[in-house]
Amino acid sequence: MSAQGQAGLLRRLKQKLTGSHDGGNGSALESAEGNAAPKGQGRLLELTNVSVHYGAVIALDNASVGMDKGEIVAVMGPNGAGKSTVLKAIMGLAPVVGGEVYWRQKPLHEETHKIVDLGISFVPQGRRVFIHLTIEENLEMGCLYLRDRAEKRRRLDAVMELFPILYEKRKDMASQMSGGQQQMLAFGRGLMADPEVLLLDEPTLGLAPRVVKEVFGKITEINDTLKTSIFVVEHNIKGALDIVDRAYVLDKGKVVHDGTPESVRATDILTQVFLGKISEKPVASGSESE
Ligand SMILES: Nc1ncnc2c1ncn2[C@@H]1O[C@H](COP(=O)(O)OP(=O)(O)OP(=O)(O)O)[C@@H](O)[C@H]1O
Numbered sequence: 001m002s003a004q005g006q007a008g009l010l011r012r013l014k015q016k017l018t019g020s021h022d023g024g025n026g027s028a029l030e031s032a033e034g035n036a037a038p039k040g041q042g043r044l045l046e047l048t049n050v051s052v053h054y055g056a057v058i059a060l061d062n063a064s065v066g067m068d069k070g071e072i073v074a075v076m077g078p079n080g081a082g083k084s085t086v087l088k089a090i091m092g093l094a095p096v097v098g099g100e101v102y103w104r105q106k107p108l109h110e111e112t113h114k115i116v117d118l119g120i121s122f123v124p125q126g127r128r129v130f131i132h133l134t135i136e137e138n139l140e141m142g143c144l145y146l147r148d149r150a151e152k153r154r155r156l157d158a159v160m161e162l163f164p165i166l167y168e169k170r171k172d173m174a175s176q177m178s179g180g181q182q183q184m185l186a187f188g189r190g191l192m193a194d195p196e197v198l199l200l201d202e203p204t205l206g207l208a209p210r211v212v213k214e215v216f217g218k219i220t221e222i223n224d225t226l227k228t229s230i231f232v233v234e235h236n237i238k239g240a241l242d243i244v245d246r247a248y249v250l251d252k253g254k255v256v257h258d259g260t261p262e263s264v265r266a267t268d269i270l271t272q273v274f275l276g277k278i279s280e281k282p283v284a285s286g287s288e289s290e
Pocket residue numbers: 054057058059077078079080081082083084085086
C-alpha cells in the first residue's frame with residue numbers, strides 16, 4: 001500500500017473508531033471501541049433440547065448448547081456428529097423438530113436473512129467464496145441489502161484493516177487467492193454483516209499447519225478487537241482448545257461433554273467419541289461458569 005493510501009485508510013479507521021453508533025444491535029464492528037460487556041455476562045445464544053431430523057436420520061438429539069456474550073465456544077466431535085447442524089439450526093437452515101433456539105433469551109423463529117439482520121453471521125464449511133468476483137465484490141456480498149453506501153464503506157475499511165491481505169488484493173479475483181487467504185475472505189464477508197455472533201464451520205479444514213495457526217490467531221483477534229462472540233466448529237482439537245472459553249463435544253447428535261477447555265483435556269471424552277467407544281452416556285458437564 002502507498003503511504004498516501006495508508007494515511008487515508010488510517011484516517012477512515014480513526015473516523016470509524018470515533019464515529020457515532022447506529023443505535024442498532026450493539027454491533028460488533030462498532031464495539032471496536034471496547035465498550036462491549038466483558039466475557040461471560042449474559043447468555044446471548046442458546047439451543048435448549050434441540051432435535052433435528054432429516055427423514056429417518058437424527059442429526060441432533062435433545063442437544064443443549066449455549067454461549068455468553070463475548071465468548072469463543074467450540075463445537076467438536078467426529079464426522080456426522082451433528083456439529084454443522086448446530087450452526088444450521090441457529091440460522092434457521094435445519095428442520096428442527098423439538099426444543100428451542102433462543103437469541104437474547106427470546107425464541108428465535110425468523111427467516112435466515114432476518115437472523116443475519118439480528119446480528120448472527122454464518123461462515124459455512126468449505127469457505128464458498130465467489131471465485132469469479134473480486135475480493136472487494138465478495139466482501140460486499142456480505143451486506144448485499146445494505147443501502148447506506150457510507151456504512152458499507154465503513155465496514156469495508158474495518159474489515160480490510162483487520163485483514164491487510166484483503167486490502168492488498170481487493171481488485172484481484174478470489175480465484176487468485178490461496179486457501180488460507182480465501183478463509184480470511186470468508187471471515188471478512190461474514191463480518192461485513194456487522195454481526196454480534198459469528199458462526200464458523202471448520203475454518204481450518206484443508207489448510208497447511210502454518211496457515212491453521214494464522215486462522216486461529218485471527219479468530220482470537222476478531223474476538224479481542226471487535227468483541228464478536230464466536231461459535232467455531234473444529235476438527236483441530238488442540239488448536240481449538242487453545243483459543244476457546246468453552247467447548248461442547250457432540251457424538252451421534254447428543255452433547256456428551258460441555259465445559260472449559262481444561263475440563264475437556266482432563267477427560268478421555270474425545271478419544272472415546274473419535275474411537276467410537278461411547279454409546280449412551282449422560283452429558284458430562286465440566287463447566288465452571290454456569
Ligand atoms: N441435508 C441432509 N439430509 C440428510 N441427512 C443429513 C443432511 N445434513 C446432514 N445430514 C446428516 O445428519 C448427520 C449430522 O450431520 P452434520 O453435517 O451436522 O455433521 P457434522 O458433525 O458437521 O459432520 P462433518 O464433520 O462430516 O462435517 C449426519 O448423519 C449427516 O449425514
